[in-house]
Amino acid sequence: MTDTDQASALEAENDPLAVEAEIPHSLMTMNLGPSHPAMHGTVRLTVTLDGETIVNSVPEIGFLHRGFSKSSENSTWHQVLPYTDRLNYVSPILNNTGYIMGVEKLAGVKPTERAEYLRVLGGEISRICDHLTCVGAIGLELGAFTVFLYAIEARELLWDRIAELCGARVTVSWTRIGGVATDMPPGWEERLRDCLPRVVELTNEIDTLLTRNRIFVDRTRGVGVIGAEEAIDYGFTGPCLRACGVNYDVRKAHPYSVYDRMDFEVPLGSKGDTYDRYVLRLEEIRQSHRIIEQCLQQMPPGPIVIDDWRYALPPKKEVFGSIEGVMAHFKLIMEGMLIPAGEVYVYTEGANGELGFHIVSNGKGKPYAIQVRGPGLPILSALPRLIQGHAIADLIPIFDSINMIGGEVEQ
């Protein structure tokens, strides 16, 4: 210690304010995740804190990377389906549908009417599951564990229906070129009709518990705000974009499948904060419920997959009993469906936004290239912007409200 140091130290002793000023004041860097119990998915956030305030943050992905694109190039067109299950693993049917629509577009195949309805039906159930997970988790992370339990109870009911429909709860691999793999089992429609009111009831209870609850509102209102323009610049889509008041829903803007025959509304927010994102998801659950009801009403009878042996496996009876069937079957399994050469980009409304598949075929039985536009990545990239200046305690609710799904962000 030099003399001048000693002198100033003495001076400081006499002046309490100077003592404050002398306390070393520096930023703190903290790692959150990748496997933090409060983290929503396997992602790491390196947060720079000034006291409790977030100054800066860097999200780091890659902990769930599975090489989707590369693996797909080494699989036949159908073998890619299990990989798409694992993109947004909460709503796999939506991914299955998005991918297979791209392949169908390349092949110039139109799925059967019933398959279209089944896909929309399954997709909307998936969407509800996704939103329930997000809404439940946001409650959980703000201390409302009950909400989480209600959400999961509702989701379980729906996943049970999905298991009956597709043969698996999560990894469904359900769609096929020109249709779907399995039809509704007998009695399934009634069971679904049975459990939907219960799902709505639970949703309403969550609504009652949270939406007008001052603690919840105070924690979420005006937190993680992003303006419409900025959100568009970041590439937001889906609920996060609509929470900013932008009316863009692929189902309405560019109707695909049978969405043009469905009567539903696109809920919109105004402020683009965590609260809006939450309320919007609740409302979308109700809209999805409406779509499901209409699907069940309009569901036409008929085959669930097209009868074109170049793209769809022949019916089992033909495979077991006729040489024609077994030859087509063998060729399709050995080589895969020969999808005409070409390049498409198809986009559908995933649970978290626009889910795009860019597919290139060179006419072989395997994709030449596949890239995914997962809705989660652009939104995640805006996370540092969303949480900047907020308290560290707000990080988790904000992070939850954008509903990042690891599998989708890192294909």
Place this chain on the structure above:
Amino acid sequence: MKPTTDLDFGERFYLREAVKGMGVIARHFWKNLLGFRDPNAEIMQRKGPGVNMVSTMNYPEERKAYPPGYRGMHRLVPRIDGKPRCVACYMCATACPAQCIYIEAGEYDDQAIEKYPVRFEIDELRCIVCGFCVEACPKDAIRMDTGTHAPAVLSRPLAVFDKEALLQGPAVEHPSDLMTYRVPLRTPSADPTAGPTSRGDVKDH
């Protein structure tokens, strides 16, 4: 829809909303406490006097059976004579995205079907339960209708199920099987020392 309206006084005052919330929770509480527990695994169909629909299950005493179409543990479907229907065509192994099926083919000397699996192994740890193998089988010889999942094991090799372990469940026959069961015409071979028609023949069937 406009979700963001400002809270009115009552809401800002906590109490009203808190009571409402308590109401919801209390409903669940009383239902769970006093509700008659119907052990029906199908929650939506639980019946009982008073409040029903306790939505939990006392696992493992109560278990929900897997639905009929559920993709469970594989089985190799037997024919009525107990032998596997499988003809070792490798379709399942080809379709499997996880490449978890290993087959070695052998030859029946006395049957029209000629080919059968000497070894048929599935690594249930690698399996992603996609069901593509079932879809790919041209003989209805592999199914996932066991209604159970692959059991937990204490070491990896134990998750590899061999032919004997997989060959189980009820036998299956199809009308088209007639065609493959017929006795083939065989002319006496020009080469009396011919022996088996393939190399490395295993005759222990």
Place this chain on the structure above:
Amino acid sequence: MKVFVDGAEVEADPRDNLIEAARRIGVAIPYFCYHPRLSVAGQCRMCLVETSDAPGRLVPGCQVRVKEGLKIVTTSPAVKENQRGCMEFHLINHPVDCAICDQSGECKLQDYYMEYDHQPSRIRTYKLNKPKREVFGPLVVYDAERCIMCTRCVRFMDEVAQEPQLAVVQRGSHSLIATFPGQPLDSKYSGNTVDICPVGALLNRDFRFQSRVWFVNKSPTVCTGCSTGCNVYGESRGNVMYRLLPRRNEEVNQVWMCDEGRLTYHATNDSRTEWARTGKGDAQQSVGPRLAVERAVELLKPLAGKGGLGIAISAQCTNEEAAAAFLLGAQLGAVHYYLGGNPPGDHDEFLIRGDKNPNTHGVQLAAQAFGVQLEEPKGLDAVKALLAFRTEGLPIDKLQRLEVFIAVAQNENAVTAEAQVVLPCQSVYEQDCSLVNWYGRLQRTWAAVPAERGDSAPGWRWAADLMKGLGAASFPKSAGDAFEALAQKSMHLTGLKLAEIPDDGLVLEGEMPTQWPARAPRPGPGAPSIRPPSPPRPDLRVGDEASGGSR
């Protein structure tokens, strides 16, 4: 000669039929019974197309020859309808056998069905029963139900193998292919009938049920069965080889190969020397490549330059192995060089040569280039130490006498049991290398089996390791290096690089024999593959000091 295929102009050869003319611009006319190397039978009717010569009628594309200005239509509704109907007829009695049929994956019926038919079966009756699994001969088994009576096999046996052992018997839909009583299909070329059979009616007993064809990787290589060096594809999965199939080379084997050659891959799978080892009998010990080479160097070092050391090179060795062996021999001052190899076998006037080694010629060329004299292995008495590159044809009784015996060996046998050091050698099918066939054709082969077994390495690599261990400054570091070391010395290979050898090979002229077997395929005079020799450029000569001043 100009013809028009679906409107596109094609420059066709006057000898072309319609199928070949269309093929020139990549238009595929489907066919079963036509084969470019067999006579035309017109059996299957799959190839019918329309021409401007006979409007409104369908003519067989396999039988009709092109003529000036002919317009061929392959896509008209009538043609398509014929193709579809033809497929349906072929499938009427076809068994539901793809699951147990080895042909699936390379079956013309499957391919054409997907391309030209793809409609469900309309047959509601039972199919005709015919004999199945009939053993035709040592290599071939026949299934009459799958046979589409294209008679390719019959024509092959008549015209190419020239041993008419197959015939069509019965009539109509009951007809089938049969051998004659007491006369199995035992021609040395019987395996080719399996290859040309467009369906799974004839199958190879050696390959049957071993693997599915879409699992195996195909790579071009050269058969090691005899000195013809038939061009083949080797098919493998992992490090196991499954079969050899002929690869087209009009100047060597056309599109055929012999049955014996087909089985040569077994030596790559079975009883391999896998691990480098030292000691013999009970003292055997797998020590890994480094220690084994060290031990070999230890044994060889005292002998270097002292005489009494011999090097045996088998005619199974590749050019690169031979070159490296001679380089090593020069460094060690070896005094005797022995040329081993498989004993001669039978021969014929077509593909099969009596010399059962793929590279006798190449080893001789290399010896000539390095200026060494090759001796018969029965003269082994002259040396007390021997380093053998591949072990074929070494007299086992004389080996016991040797003080030092080191073997670079591919397979376990009585010879390797005598060696103090055994270095496992890759088979020809596992290496990128070159061979010279009996009439002086330099042919390239590519590794057909990707994975290595145990410690095994190409022979030249072992030679290089020994050279390094013995203190050489330069030694070949790749197969290309080894080949270049040879090319710099040989007047036949001057300026060639391994990677530059054309896929079809080169004839090193001047080595062409004057006596040809009557039907052996050969390059015509002045064929583009013939390469005149030129003396090596002196400035390129390197390593002369190592070669003991032989030049």
